[in-house]
Amino acid sequence: MISLQFLLTAFVVVLAPGTGVLYTLAIGLGQGRGPSLAAAFGCTLGIVPHLLAATLGLAAVLHASAFAFNIVKFAGVAYLLWLAWQSLRSGGALSLSAEKSAESAWRIARRAALINILNPKLSIFFLALLPPFLSGNPATASLEMTVLGGVFMAMTFGIFAAYGAFAALARRWLLGSERVMRWLNRSFAGVFAALAGRLALERA
Template identity: 30%
Template sequence: MDLHTSLLFAGASVALYLVPGPDMLFLFGRTMAHGRRAGTWAAIGINLGSYVHLCAAVTGLSALVLTSATAFAVVKYVGAAYLLFLGWQAFRSKAGFAVSTGRPAATTAQHLWQGFLNDVLNPKVALFYLALLPQFINAGDPHSVRHLLLLGLIASAIGLVMSLGYVGLAEKVTRAVYRRPAAVKWVNRTMGMLFVGLGLRLATQKL
């Protein structure tokens, strides 16, 4: 695998990470509700979750899930239920935003674990690895596993950098909203509706 292929893959990964999805929304919600530190740990959790999908894709477990209607349905509905739960939490939240100076309402481990679950329970991430990685591996490559792992590490590194960028952006948005307390409940409701919408879409969508 040459440098040109690696750079092309990196560009494709950046483009795909720019598409809004559950992970991006989760990072915005976590940062706006609990501050930059919480968002950062959530981003690390999401990044760790990506390695689960990478290992599954390389070993063929993701392909097994995606070709088994029962196994895929379990992953899909559990993920949808988790998104709906996050939406319900946002709806019932009445507290103001805790900007980076505030104390997170949850522990570091909880933010990390929730970010991890948010990524692992998203079957679209499995599709990302299954659909994109093989496009950059030559047929008959004797080192295909090594190259797949390398591409996966590149994608995960890019994802972590972009996730931290989303956290920084969310903190700036939070500071702007923080000056208008009346806007807090509307932001909470908007985040709640987005999570619920993503959960319902995941539950009803056929991939």
């Protein structure tokens, strides 16, 4: 049975702004509500490998191997820096512009999924988050972790979709000012770069 404590914990974790939220907001502001749903879906999909890793015990291997951890980590750092550049570059994937047309849902979702896939801390996070809420029965542990992970993913999609809808609603007021768009592009780039720096300092 899914406890209220788990639901509250998951809600707080998902609600806290992070890289996925930032990406979804940028897509919602730059391209509208439909594309922001693709971003929310991609971020949610990117959780699957980490949930599987935690369920199968691979997260413990990643945690124990500094080499494997660093490979994934620095790939994630490079990707976040690339997203920062895409926010600053005129015509970039994340740059805000009133004339910009929406990209394909697949391309938006693929970028979003990579944001989570290339974050090695997520596997270790699930390995730490889920076990305290299990029944303690080894025979059903994998199934219980899968169910809890599924609930976490559903909550992620719902909350991220809400973030995207809010950004899309604000789009009509914000994109009318070049000064505001320029400020937002620089802000998104700065935050992505800061997140890349924070990830670079993470240890297994």
